[in-house]
Amino acid sequence: MKPTHIEHIGIAVENLQEAIKYWEEVMGLKCYNIEEVADQKVKTAFLKIGEVKIELLEATSEDSPIAKFIEKKGAGVHHIAFAVEDTDTALEDAKNKGVHLIDEHSRKGAEELMIGFLHPKSTFGVLTEFCCKK
Numbered sequence: 001m002k003p004t005h006i007e008h009i010g011i012a013v014e015n016l017q018e019a020i021k022y023w024e025e026v027m028g029l030k031c032y033n034i035e036e037v038a039d040q041k042v043k044t045a046f047l048k049i050g051e052v053k054i055e056l057l058e059a060t061s062e063d064s065p066i067a068k069f070i071e072k073k074g075a076g077v078h079h080i081a082f083a084v085e086d087t088d089t090a091l092e093d094a095k096n097k098g099v100h101l102i103d104e105h106s107r108k109g110a111e112e113l114m115i116g117f118l119h120p121k122s123t124f125g126v127l128t129e130f131c132c133k134k
């Protein structure tokens, strides 16, 4: 398993509209998609910079992982997503190398991607996402 590129950087925000305003007006990027991912209890907004996307994440409920993250650490960089050929294979490969997984199997994410997370305890503090197109 070798990732091909950084697919996106996930950023936890308290208010999606305010964050979009910053990224559009100050950084000059364009939000091209807003999407709710119900099972993760988040609303996401996407902007593109070259090949890489910025994924803004706002919690839609108090028990959302994003709400818990912001409560503990405050808003900010949440995860880095690496594009792989097949998310399940990449997860299994990481597991075989002793990495603790959050997701044993891939699940549906935003932007028509299959996603899976590695535990930050095994990745030197970086919440790591693998993703591939369905």
Ligand code: ZN
Pocket (backbone or CB within 6 Å): 008, 010, 055, 079, 081, 129
């Ligand atoms: Zn992500």
